[in-house]
Amino acid sequence: xxxxxxxxxxxxxxxxxxxxxxxxxxxxxxxxxxxxxxxxxxxxxxxxxxxxxxxxxxxxxxxxxxxxxxxxxxxxxxxxxxxxxxxxxxxxxxxxxxxxxxxxxxxxxxxxxxxxxxxxxxxxxxxxxxxxxxxxxxxxxxxxxxxxxxxxxxxxxxxxxxxxxxxxxxxxxxxxxxxxxxxxxxxxxxxxxxxxxxxxxxxxxxxxxxxxxxxxxxxxxxxxxxxxxxxxxxxxxxxxxxxxxxxxxxxxxxxxxxxxx
Ligand code: NAD
Numbered sequence: 084x085x086x087x088x089x090x091x092x093x094x095x096x097x098x099x100x101x102x103x104x105x106x107x108x109x110x111x112x113x114x115x116x117x118x119x120x121x122x123x124x125x126x127x128x129x130x131x132x133x134x135x136x137x138x139x140x141x142x143x144x145x146x147x148x149x150x151x152x153x154x155x156x157x158x159x160x161x162x163x164x165x166x167x168x169x170x171x172x173x174x175x176x177x178x179x180x181x182x183x184x185x186x187x188x189x190x191x192x193x194x195x196x197x198x199x200x201x202x203x204x205x206x207x208x209x210x211x212x213x214x215x216x217x218x219x220x221x222x223x224x225x226x227x228x229x230x231x232x233x234x235x236x237x238x239x240x241x242x243x244x245x246x247x248x249x250x251x252x253x254x255x256x257x258x259x260x261x262x263x264x265x266x267x268x269x270x271x272x273x274x275x276x277x278x279x280x281x282x283x284x285x286x287x288x289x290x291x292x293x294x295x296x297x298x299x300x301x302x303x304x305x306x307x308x309x310x311x312x313x314x315x316x317x318x319x320x321x322x323x324x325x326x327x328x329x330x331x332x333x334x335x336x337x338x339x340x341x342x343x344x
Contacts, residue, residue: 088171090114092171093116093118093315094158095118095119095175096173096206097120097175098120098127099119100121100277101274101276101277102276106175107134107142111134111137116143119134119142119145121176122146122147123146127144127145131144143165145159149176149203155209168217169210170219171221173226174207174224177228179238187239192240193240195244196240196247200251203225220262222265225248225252226269227252230245231326232246232270265323267319267323269310270329271329272333273302274301274304274306275303296331296337297333297340302330
């Protein structure tokens with residue numbers, strides 16, 4: 084693999100499994116030192132040897148719930164201290180809770196927003212504080228979703244949160260462009276990760292999901308990791324404020340494939 088990120092330091096929230104894990108491993112492969120975040124320290128500690136096997140690092144664990152302000156401040160400060168700074172932030176942590184909208188509890192709605200919106204805001208704010216102070220031309224990639232634009236019935240908080248991320252990314256991009264800080268999002272379609280345990284282990288449901296994707300298959304975590312690295316790399320040096328949809332064609336109004344006219 085190329086060493087595009089040699090000498091770079093990357094913080095990945097929710098980095099212990101799924102897309103975040105693939106992103107962490109991909110950055111390590113290309114020479115970066117990685118600070119992985121997640122709620123459970125044991126899970127992060129288990130991933131560290133795998134990261135070290137890919138590339139020496141040293142890589143570090145920065146445990147903390149992204150929806151907890153103090154925990155985020157401590158996790159980001161630890162990364163800056165232990166790695167001597169940060170060059171790239173990947174806000175990947177995200178959750179969803181299913182409920183028909185007429186019955187959604189306030190607690191569930193607020194929980195999704197606290198992780199997917201407030202959690203992203205807190206990580207970005209803490210990193211920006213350092214970058215503005217030090218004049219660092221840093222780089223941020225946020226994990227959005229096709230549900231930034233496709234409605235997701237019975238997942239109201241999730242739809243709201245990913246819609247919000249699109250505009251937060253555009254706002255930060257504009258606010259910090261003159262300082263050389265770029266901010267973009269990736270918006271995955273259906274990807275084979277634990278968040279989709281409800282269908283990935285059930286052959287019938289897997290087939291049903293595959294059939295409504297124009298490319299007829301879900302994506303793999305590495306297919307999100309690679310475009311994430313691209314956006315964070317110098318190859319994307321003039322791209323900011325964008326959301327890159329990575330979805331096998333899901334956002335192409337798939338129904339029109341049948342040529343109704
Ligand atoms: P996942 O559930 O496998 O992983 C999510 C990660 O976030 C886990 O490591 C989890 O521990 C961490 N996390 C959750 N809450 C946290 C918190 N409060 N603080 C810190 N870490 C926390 O999911 P995934 O599929 O890898 O999803 C990653 C991101 O990609 C999410 O933002 C998700 O919305 C988005 N996404 C996923 C898909 C998909 O099909 N898998 C599609 C679109 C968008």
